[in-house]
Amino acid sequence: MAQAVLKESQLELVIDDGIDEKGETVFSSKRYNSVNPEVSDDVLFQAGQYLSSLTSEEIVSIQRNNDLDLLPDA
Numbered sequence: 001m002a003q004a005v006l007k008e009s010q011l012e013l014v015i016d017d018g019i020d021e022k023g024e025t026v027f028s029s030k031r032y033n034s035v036n037p038e039v040s041d042d043v044l045f046q047a048g049q050y051l052s053s054l055t056s057e058e059i060v061s062i063q064r065n066n067d068l069d070l071l072p073d074a
Contacts, residue, residue, distance in 0.1 A: 004068045009035040014061035
């Protein structure tokens, strides 16, 4: 059975960029790389909320993206 080892994390803020010509919502994102993978989800969410308060853009989602290595069990 494989073992997942967390390498790094990334914080992503998803932004509502308005409506396109087809009437569909357009999204963009701001990514913050090299987040300490040991940081808890709660702390990372609070950081995302703080960063959201610094912009006039509408943040629709705060996401955590983890990069994992899959290794065989020892």
